[in-house]
Amino acid sequence: MKELALNEPGRTILAMGNDAVVRGGLEAGLGYFSTYPGTPASEIGEGYVSLKEEFPHIHAEFSVNEHVAAHGAQGASWAGVRSMTAMKHVGMNVAAEVLHFAAYTGVNAGFVVVIGSDPGATSSTSEQDDRWYSLHTHLPLLEPADIQEAKDFTKLAFGLSERYDLPVVLNAPSKLCHNIGSLSLGPLPAEFPSAGRFEKDPSRYINLFAGSVANHRRAMENAARLAAGAPSHGLNRVIPGTGPLGFISSSVNFLYLMEALAILGITDAPVMKLGMTYPLNTGEIAAFAKGLERIIIVEDLEGFLEFQIKSALYGAGVTVPIEGKSIFPPFGELDVDLIVRLLAERLKKPLPKAMSRSIELAAKHTADIPPRQGSFCIGCPHRATLYSVVKATGRNAVFAGDIGCYTLSCLPPFSAFDWVTCMNCGVGIGQGIRQVMKEGDMIAYVGDSTFFHSGVPGLINAIQQGASMVLMVLDNKWVAMTGHQPSPTTETDVDGRKLNPVDIKGLLKSIGIKYVRTVDPFNIKAATAAIKEALRQKEGVRVIIAEAECALQYGRRLRYEKPGYEVYYQIEPGICQKCDECYVHFGCPAIRRGEKGGAHYYYIEEASCLNCGACRDLCPNSAISRVEIKRGGKKEKAS
Amino acid sequence: MTRYDILICGIGGQGAISLGTVLKLAAIRDGLGVAGAERRGGAQREGVVTSNVRYFEGRGESVSGLIPAAGARMMIAMEPLEALRQALYLNEGSVVVVNDFPLAPVHVRIGQYEYPSRETIYARLQEFTPHLYAFNIDEMSLNHFGSLRQVNTISLGMAFALGNMPVSRDSLLGVIRDRFPDFEANRKAFELGIEAAGKAPPL
Numbered sequence: 001m002k003e004l005a006l007n008e009p010g011r012t013i014l015a016m017g018n019d020a021v022v023r024g025g026l027e028a029g030l031g032y033f034s035t036y037p038g039t040p041a042s043e044i045g046e047g048y049v050s051l052k053e054e055f056p057h058i059h060a061e062f063s064v065n066e067h068v069a070a071h072g073a074q075g076a077s078w079a080g081v082r083s084m085t086a087m088k089h090v091g092m093n094v095a096a097e098v099l100h101f102a103a104y105t106g107v108n109a110g111f112v113v114v115i116g117s118d119p120g121a122t123s124s125t126s127e128q129d130d131r132w133y134s135l136h137t138h139l140p141l142l143e144p145a146d147i148q149e150a151k152d153f154t155k156l157a158f159g160l161s162e163r164y165d166l167p168v169v170l171n172a173p174s175k176l177c178h179n180i181g182s183l184s185l186g187p188l189p190a191e192f193p194s195a196g197r198f199e200k201d202p203s204r205y206i207n208l209f210a211g212s213v214a215n216h217r218r219a220m221e222n223a224a225r226l227a228a229g230a231p232s233h234g235l236n237r238v239i240p241g242t243g244p245l246g247f248i249s250s251s252v253n254f255l256y257l258m259e260a261l262a263i264l265g266i267t268d269a270p271v272m273k274l275g276m277t278y279p280l281n282t283g284e285i286a287a288f289a290k291g292l293e294r295i296i297i298v299e300d301l302e303g304f305l306e307f308q309i310k311s312a313l314y315g316a317g318v319t320v321p322i323e324g325k326s327i328f329p330p331f332g333e334l335d336v337d338l339i340v341r342l343l344a345e346r347l348k349k350p351l352p353k354a355m356s357r358s359i360e361l362a363a364k365h366t367a368d369i370p371p372r373q374g375s376f377c378i379g380c381p382h383r384a385t386l387y388s389v390v391k392a393t394g395r396n397a398v399f400a401g402d403i404g405c406y407t408l409s410c411l412p413p414f415s416a417f418d419w420v421t422c423m424n425c426g427v428g429i430g431q432g433i434r435q436v437m438k439e440g441d442m443i444a445y446v447g448d449s450t451f452f453h454s455g456v457p458g459l460i461n462a463i464q465q466g467a468s469m470v471l472m473v474l475d476n477k478w479v480a481m482t483g484h485q486p487s488p489t490t491e492t493d494v495d496g497r498k499l500n501p502v503d504i505k506g507l508l509k510s511i512g513i514k515y516v517r518t519v520d521p522f523n524i525k526a527a528t529a530a531i532k533e534a535l536r537q538k539e540g541v542r543v544i545i546a547e548a549e550c551a552l553q554y555g556r557r558l559r560y561e562k563p564g565y566e567v568y569y570q571i572e573p574g575i576c577q578k579c580d581e582c583y584v585h586f587g588c589p590a591i592r593r594g595e596k597g598g599a600h601y602y603y604i605e606e607a608s609c610l611n612c613g614a615c616r617d618l619c620p621n622s623a624i625s626r627v628e629i630k631r632g633g634k635k636e637k638a639s
Numbered sequence: 640m641t642r643y644d645i646l647i648c649g650i651g652g653q654g655a656i657s658l659g660t661v662l663k664l665a666a667i668r669d670g671l672g673v674a675g676a677e678r679r680g681g682a683q684r685e686g687v688v689t690s691n692v693r694y695f696e697g698r699g700e701s702v703s704g705l706i707p708a709a710g711a712r713m714m715i716a717m718e719p720l721e722a723l724r725q726a727l728y729l730n731e732g733s734v735v736v737v738n739d740f741p742l743a744p745v746h747v748r749i750g751q752y753e754y755p756s757r758e759t760i761y762a763r764l765q766e767f768t769p770h771l772y773a774f775n776i777d778e779m780s781l782n783h784f785g786s787l788r789q790v791n792t793i794s795l796g797m798a799f800a801l802g803n804m805p806v807s808r809d810s811l812l813g814v815i816r817d818r819f820p821d822f823e824a825n826r827k828a829f830e831l832g833i834e835a836a837g838k839a840p841p842l
């Protein structure tokens with residue numbers, strides 16, 4: 001049995017922050033879960049989907065986007081079943097419309113919204129701080145500091161949600177979602193009530209005119225009730241100290257702060273740890289501030305706590321100097337080292353010797369080393385598609401970028417990708433540019449999942465307005481970047497189960513696109529020719545579907561669907577001209593550079609190669625051969 | 640022992656995070672507290688990946704997942720350049736086990752940067768700590784097992800032998816037995832790592 005499903009209270013397991021959230025939902029008797037996958041929150045959905053056997057009564061789905069996911073969870077809660085929706089921070093922008101009504105209507109069973117935030121934009125296009133949303137959605141906000149709290153707070157959130165008639169948001173940064181550490185399990189409920197019914201209640205559900213105003217008022221009163229009750233929920237605590245300088249922090253930054261204080265030898269400072277950062281209980285904070293000469297607030301990004309605390313203390317007539325963003329940057333991600341350094345500077349404390357030695361040495365010895373950027377996987381169809389795009393255009397086009405693994409096309413060796421902001425920024429912004437840019441070519445990219453997320457309206461607009469572009473649909477059959485959740489075009493799950501894929505080509509034709517071609521991206525010559533041909537047609541949106549399954553998923557499938565023969569690709573040393581086309585300009589990581597007798601040569605690392613065949617197709621000197629053998633047989637050259 | 644921090648660094652696809660998970664699961668078997676932070680670099684392949692493993696005593700205690708500068712007792716580096724990239728976390732007492740098998744990043748391949756020579760990399764690392772051990776673990780794995788699958792278990796054996804870690808050999812082997820398909824080969828790889836480390840003086 002999977003450890004996350006064990007009903008052994010007190011047992012310690014190893015869990016990722018996201019697993020802990022999953023477990024918190026299980027311990028709370030969750031009945032409905034919906035998500036659109038987004039790093040760093042994706043594994044929450046994977047967790048519930050993978051537990052379908054153990055908890056068959058939980059409805060768990062990957063929804064088409066965050067807006068739909070949030071609506072679904074809201075509906076389940078209205079119908080009396082505990083529900084959760086999870087998304088990455090920017091997903092909140094898509095779900096925001098739904099969630100601005102969620103406090104108005106209230107809940108009929110606990111409704112928890114989990115946000116995976118990303119200070120430092122480690123896997124995102126922005127580092128927006130979603131905590132500010134709560135100031136206008138009036139959704140209470142919990143910020144766990146570690147893996148244990150991620151579980152405990154999730155469970156608690158359901159109770160708070162029901163007690164105060166408000167959905168509750170749990171915000172966890174990537175540095176908690178993806179951390180792996182020990183987690184102590186609590187008991188699972190005996191029953192999971194997952195059958196609900198919808199009770200009509202027009203005063204709550206019909207939001208019109210004066211009724212809407214009344215609901216707004218009730219939402220704010222509920223939040224005020226919760227603020228007043230805050231001290232009794234055990235979410236906030238004070239680490240006592242006798243010094244005149246106090247600290248306030250939340251989330252993982254609390255642990256970083258404690259470690260930083262220990263490193264700097266500051267042992268007498270009182271520290272307030274806030275587990276609930278909206279709504280704040282002014283009295284609790286005023287009591288902490290009393291007698292302090294100065295307060296330093298340690299948090300990521302733009303100072304959500306500082307803004308609220310300054311306003312609350314001013315209103316309560318407490319005057320104490322408060323610093324936060326005057327010390328810590330309002331952008332990027334905090335870590336222990338940064339907190340140590342900035343506090344040392346501000347408080348005029350020396351750094352420990354060993355630390356300053358390493359910092360100095362690192363500045364001297366690591367600043368000039370080559371960076372290591374990510375690239376497409378071995379056998380990735382996007383690499384092949386991008387190679388063909390570069391060949392067909394000579395980079396002489398405007399490249400409308402979008403969000404997915406193919407965002408890596410902005411980096412060398414391809415560098416054929418001109419912007420990335422939010423989901424579906426490719427066609428969306430591209431069609432606007434096209435209305436005013438009369439000359440030249442435009443290539444827009446979109447992946448299968450991104451397209452279904454919110455791409456259809458933008459594309460319909462482009463068609464109606466007659467925008468001219470070639471749209472490359474990079475259909476790799478999975479939401480690959482976030483860890484391979486099924487997309488609407490997934491045909492077969494990795495375990496061999498057949499799914500119900502949406503017919504992209506049929507959909508494109510039905511909305512009025514006349515020019516649709518499907519290509520095999522590994523067939524470089526044919527794909528390049530198809531792109532050139534599409535570029536020659538100047539009118540309207542022409543679509544090329546580059547269809548090939550994500551290499552990682554394909555590789556996984558090979559483990560159980562072994563073909564009766566084995567294939568090898570080899571570079572023939574005598575024929576290879578070392579023209580660099582495969583190693584540099586294509587850059588499959590399975591193609592390696594070796595050295596012998598002072599000269600270099602290229603070879604294919606057999607164990608890593610996925611046999612996509614693209615390199616063989618693109619080698620201008622026909623130096624790469626394909627060898628096919630029967631399983632267990634002798635190698636023979638086929639071509 | 641109150642704390643013992645291990646930093647694992649490598650490249651996307653090399654298994655740094657799985658190796659970290661083995662070290663963490665062993666701690667749970669031994670009743671130690673464990674925290675960690677994983678950095679995937681947002682990369683599908685070839686990007687920088689690190690796994691922080693932090694052992695601590697006392698179940699009620701909580702530590703953050705991130706190792707501070709100069710905080711690592713042990714570094715397991717799956718590639719020389721990556722060891723240097725994370726050198727900030729080393730101190731004079733840190734033990735470094737590095738797989739002496741350089742892999743050129745994209746920027747080197749396209750000619751924007753030059754890959755520093757081995758001598759440069761190791762000389763710089765030695766300024767941080769004298770306890771530097773480099774082995775061509777890729778070659779060892781190929782020679783003994785005919786594949787690269789055992790590389791990380793060999794390096795685990797080396798780290799275990801050189802690092803005076805708070806987790807037990809039995810627990811590490813127990814985790815390997817539970818997690819890896821070919822236990823015998825991995826047990827041998829682990830022993831091979833211990834043996835090789837025993838013979839090698841630091842660089």
Ligand code: SF4
Nearest residue numbers: 576577579580582619
């Ligand atoms: S593309 Fe062909 S000739 Fe050029 S380096 Fe690669 S194998 Fe050699």
Ligand code: SF4
Nearest residue numbers: 588609610612613615
């Ligand atoms: S066939 Fe060539 S391009 Fe494809 S995975 Fe193997 S080495 Fe890479």
